[in-house]
Amino acid sequence: MDRRKFIKDSAALAAAGVVAPGVLGAEEKKMQAQRPQDGKEAPAGKLITSAPMLQNYAATSIGIAFSVSDMANGYADVSEAADMSGARRVTCGGYRVTDLNDKVMLIRVTGLKPATQYFYRIGADRIRYKGGYDMKILGSEEDPRTYSFRTAGPGAEARFCVINDTHAKYDAFARTLDKVAELSPSCVVWNGDATNVEETIEDQVRIFLAPPVPRSDYASQTPYLFCPGNHDSRGMANRHIERVLMFRQPEERSPRDWDLGRNFAVRMGDIAMIGLDTAEDKLDTNPIFAGLFNSGAYREAQAVWLADVLKRKEIAKAPFLVAFCHIPLYDPDPTRNPGDVAPADKDPKYTTDFAMWQRTCAKLWTPLLQKAGCQLIITAHQHAYRFDAPDGTRKWAQMVGGGPNLDNATSFPTVIDGRVEGRRLVVRAWNVKTGAVLDERSFAAR
Numbered sequence: 001m002d003r004r005k006f007i008k009d010s011a012a013l014a015a016a017g018v019v020a021p022g023v024l025g026a027e028e029k030k031m032q033a034q035r036p037q038d039g040k041e042a043p044a045g046k047l048i049t050s051a052p053m054l055q056n057y058a059a060t061s062i063g064i065a066f067s068v069s070d071m072a073n074g075y076a077d078v079s080e081a082a083d084m085s086g087a088r089r090v091t092c093g094g095y096r097v098t099d100l101n102d103k104v105m106l107i108r109v110t111g112l113k114p115a116t117q118y119f120y121r122i123g124a125d126r127i128r129y130k131g132g133y134d135m136k137i138l139g140s141e142e143d144p145r146t147y148s149f150r151t152a153g154p155g156a157e158a159r160f161c162v163i164n165d166t167h168a169k170y171d172a173f174a175r176t177l178d179k180v181a182e183l184s185p186s187c188v189v190w191n192g193d194a195t196n197v198e199e200t201i202e203d204q205v206r207i208f209l210a211p212p213v214p215r216s217d218y219a220s221q222t223p224y225l226f227c228p229g230n231h232d233s234r235g236m237a238n239r240h241i242e243r244v245l246m247f248r249q250p251e252e253r254s255p256r257d258w259d260l261g262r263n264f265a266v267r268m269g270d271i272a273m274i275g276l277d278t279a280e281d282k283l284d285t286n287p288i289f290a291g292l293f294n295s296g297a298y299r300e301a302q303a304v305w306l307a308d309v310l311k312r313k314e315i316a317k318a319p320f321l322v323a324f325c326h327i328p329l330y331d332p333d334p335t336r337n338p339g340d341v342a343p344a345d346k347d348p349k350y351t352t353d354f355a356m357w358q359r360t361c362a363k364l365w366t367p368l369l370q371k372a373g374c375q376l377i378i379t380a381h382q383h384a385y386r387f388d389a390p391d392g393t394r395k396w397a398q399m400v401g402g403g404p405n406l407d408n409a410t411s412f413p414t415v416i417d418g419r420v421e422g423r424r425l426v427v428r429a430w431n432v433k434t435g436a437v438l439d440e441r442s443f444a445a446r
């Protein structure tokens with residue numbers, strides 16, 4: 001605007017008792033000085049800063065997570081109808097109070113029907129909190145998109161994908177997500193080492209909720225299951241990764257297994273999927289960890305949990321039983337460290353001073369899985385694809401997923417794609433770098 005015209009117009013407005021935007025009279029200036037908080041209260045910038053991520057795929061519940069930029073009370077509206085008629089609103093947090101915070105909204109939607117399509121939208125109220133009697137909604141924001149998902153259950157379509165060891169390498173991650181989108185599974189198992197060493201919740205938000213990739217809404221309509229890797233417990237923020245990746249619903253486990261919030265036993269069509277956490281790749285006694293890890297007891301507790309869930313009707317009766325965990329439960333190479341070399345993981349006969357595979361977990365869990373007729377265990381951690389066929393004593397096969405590199409001939413990303421075709425479980429490993437099928441195996445019903 002021409003400066004002389006601006007001054008003239010402002011003077012005319014002032015004479016008429018109207019102050020032009022940005023031009024304050026003496027009285028206005030005085031009033032503003034008396035209300036220093038008002039300017040700060042005006043909503044600034046986008047409140048919802050990520051697309052929603054569907055977590056903890058299950059038959060009767062789903063987790064919905066998204067990030068925010070300010071103190072907020074998030075919610076999801078969920079309906080069986082595409083036009084959102086009859087939607088019910090679920091707020092973040094649990095009973096008693098909502099989870100007011102300025103980072104991540106975690107919404108648990110329960111009471112859903114198995115193998116059913118739902119539509120949902122997300123929103124959040126921006127909250128000014130000055131004290132226990134001084135709280136105010138400053139405004140609300142809603143994501144304009146309507147998303148949808150399908151719940152698990154015996155009637156669900158039996159198609160899973162597995163990704164692993166993504167390690168926040170976004171070029172490889174972007175291409176991995178393209179392959180997953182092309183395969184269009186009912187759910188994705190993220191089989192650990194999604195992170196590296198994360199010290200802040202902002203780092204975790206970037207990895208899980210707002211990754212810098214074209215498909216940043218990768219999990220808005222495809223639910224995810226998560227099996228932690230050894231890296232996913234490292235760093236101050238990762239010690240509480242549940243602030244970004246919520247624990248499973250409490251009703252999915254007994255009170256005895258209260259702390260096993262990561263394990264899953266989910267029926268999806270003819271496949272029963274079991275999720276286990278192999279935990280750290282170093283012993284609890286390794287001095288590098290300063291006594292701050294408790295993997296040993298955790299693995300034993302999971303064995304007790306596993307024995308029970310394998311008896312659950314919908315799991316026991318599924319024609320196919322597939323288990324997922326990060327660290328392999330078998331390795332044919334005798335120079336590979338089996339993770340039980342006390343006290344500090346060091347032995348010159350092994351090539352690494354950390355676990356390449358997990359003999360302790362294998363001893364605790366695989367007899368139970370074998371007895372139940374488990375056909376396949378899908379693992380990760382070694383950053384190179386491998387298939388271990390069953391042998392005389394080991395009745396289950398193992399697939400080891402690839403790594404996060406796009407410039408290495410042997411360590412490239414894979415997507416493992418499992419689906420029931422006819423009366424068989426067909427599992428294909430895709431090389432994300434070339435886009436080609438790397439390996440294909442099929443399994444008879446148990």
Ligand SMILES: [Fe+2]
Pocket residue numbers: 165167193229381382383
């Ligand atoms: Fe890894």
Ligand SMILES: [Fe+2]
Pocket residue numbers: 193229230231326380381382
């Ligand atoms: Fe790993």
